[in-house]
Amino acid sequence: MIREDNITLESLTEDLQRDKITLKEYVTRSEHSNLFTTVINKKVLSALDAHPSVYQEIFEVMNVGDGQGSTTRFPNLYGVNPEVVPELSEIPFGEIDETSVNVEPYKFGMRMGISQEMVDDNEVGLINWTVSRLGTRMGILRDQESFKALHTFNITAAALDQSIPTYMGNRNRGLYYTTGAFTNSMTATAMEWEDVLNTGINLMKNQTITIRGETYRIPVYVDTVIANSVADIPLKKILRASTIVVATGIGGVDHIAKTQLAGTNLWQGALKVVTTPYQARGTCYLAEGKRGLVFLERKPVEISQNANWAFDAQEVKATTRFMPAVVEERSMFSIRCGTA
DSSP, rough: OEEEETTHHHHHHHHHHTTTTOOHHHHTTTHHHHHHHHHHHHHHHHHHHSSSGGGGGGGGGEEOOGGOOOOOOEEEOOOOOOOOOOOOOOOOOOOSSSSSEEEOOOEEEEEEEEHHHHTTTTTTTHHHHHHHHHHHHHHHHHHHHHHHHHHHHHHHHHHHHHHHHHHHHOOOOOOOOOOOOOOEEETTOOOOOOOOHHHHHHHHHHHHEEEETEEOOOOOHHHHHHEGGGGGGHHHHHHHOOOOOOOSSSSSHHHHOOOEEEEEEETTTEEEEEEEEOOTTTEEEEETTTEEEEEEEEEEEEEEEEETTTTTTEEEEEEEEEEEEOGGGEEEEEEEOOOO
């Protein structure tokens, strides 16, 4: 008897071997056909969770149900402040409509086939590998689109690195990410990294904005540096080493890799290093993690399976609805640090 509690592809393989039943015989039973779909779902979602995504380190993930409409509006709260309220006085109403950002999730999806020959030949291992790759690709998609949205918003960086497309997904279907520019930015091609970090961190702490004649401080406490993977080890050497690195620029790969030891490193552990191949090579960012960047998830990854008679196969479909976006551009400090 095939056990049905906590079944996985691995446990299914063991059951088939122990009970001397083939996968073809297994899926022909009505109750086992549904269970096989459950097994595939678990494998895809397990591979999705196991993928080392980094977007969650800087994007605030917001799960909103399908019942909340197609577009979510993020109002600007810069000018909203608590006021002193004398006894029996009216409590002031905060005006949040200076500016706002509307984020509309889009559907992403893909299909893969499990051939009838794979079922007939009892190739559970190959099916396992196939559906695992499906889950991994769905995981990669989230990193890819998140950093693409960040890069595209910074129009200066978009002009610098043409290798990163501005459209959603892997093919141009006419849907594009929002373009713009960050208020806080600098060019640091030939500057030393100490100067760059110090300048960016202090500007972010002391930035102000004027709304309706009133000036407000909107400090951002930088705790993260975001860069392309090519700078991963050099950045970690700078920010995690116990000895200080001098005469080093953050303005490019060649500068960032040069090191001279000079003593105690005051920058050790000051910033988290987040690197990804989906980040533009010519730009890096200073940010406060999960502030100003949102990953709006309308529907998590959903798996379904059905028969494809035309190709004599079982079809596995994975879909999701989400949209990454910049909703507070003053939360980021853009550094142009070389060529793409």
